[in-house]
Amino acid sequence: MRVLVVEDEQRLARTIARGLELEGFVVQLAHTGSEGLWWAIEDDFDVIVLDIMLPGLSGYEVLRRLRHRDVSTPVLMLTAKDGDYEQADALDLGADDYLTKPFSFVVLIARLRALLRRRSPQQPAQLSAGDLILDPARRTVRRGGTELTLTPREFGLLEYLLRHKGIPVTKAEILRNVWDAHHEGPENVVEVYVGYLRKKIDAPFGQSSIETLRGVGYRLIDPGTGDGQSDNESGSTPR
Known part of the structure; x- marks a missing residue:
């Protein structure tokens, strides 16, 4: 999930960004109104x-x-002001939520996840492929009756693949949506993760959920439904 944070207090902006990244968000920062609008x-x-209070x-x-440009992305307003009129002004202009x-930070995360659920009510509360189940709200993953422990980056990668189940995704798309839109490192970091x-969600259970599509990228499938055309990696990269 990608979030734009427009906040001129750079220290606060970095704190928000770090916290959101730990929760699996990909964050883009902007420090002026013009930059945020762009x-x-x-x-x-x-x-x-x-x-609300931004330079420019x-x-x-x-x-x-x-x-006015019909950009419908949910917006949560932040302000140091605390008053009914400020809140009403923000909501009247099209804000979806308001935080003083x-x-x-716990409340901020909860509000953001609520906005995302309201924007995509058709999306299930849990994401699954066979007996592999990911719960975005509770930040849990389990295979059958076994709960799995993933790092934030692993969780974000699995969530992205599950949200695109059955659809081929490229390394560039994964980097953009799970790492950063401006990731400058090598693309093989995707292969590593x-x-x-695979070592955590598949190997211990004798499953093969992530296909490697040569020259394309990856595709997550329900185990047993693959067409056998992919070239699966062994997942033997040492950590």
Whole structure:
């Protein structure tokens, strides 16, 4: 899940970004209203965290211009102001939620996940492939009756693959949505983490959920439904 954070207090912005990344979000930071508006229009995000008091364009103006352009991405407004009129102004302009500083990070995460659920009510509360089940809200993964322990990056990768179950995804798409839109490292980091996942979700259970599609990327399937055309990696990359 990709989130744009528009916050001019850079220390707070970095803190928010670190916390969101630990929860599996891919974060893009912007520190002015103009920069935030550009990112929100030019790129795709699942949700936007938008401060009201910004240099240049205010958060109100950014929001107004986004909605004028029919950008429907859910927006959670942040502000140091605490008053009914400020909240009403934000909601009237098209904000989806509102949080007053200082705020609990636990509450921020809960609000963001609620916005995502409301935006995509058709998406199941749990993601599954056979007896492999991932619960995004509880941050749990289990295969059959066994609960699995994944790192945040492994969890994000598995969630992305499950949300695109049966669909081939490229390494570039994975890097963009699980790492960072501007990831400058080698693409083989994806191969490494696919290997980590295979060791945890497949190898101990005699399953093969992640197909390698030569020259394309990867595809997650329900075990036993593959067409046998893929060239699966062994997942033997040492950690």
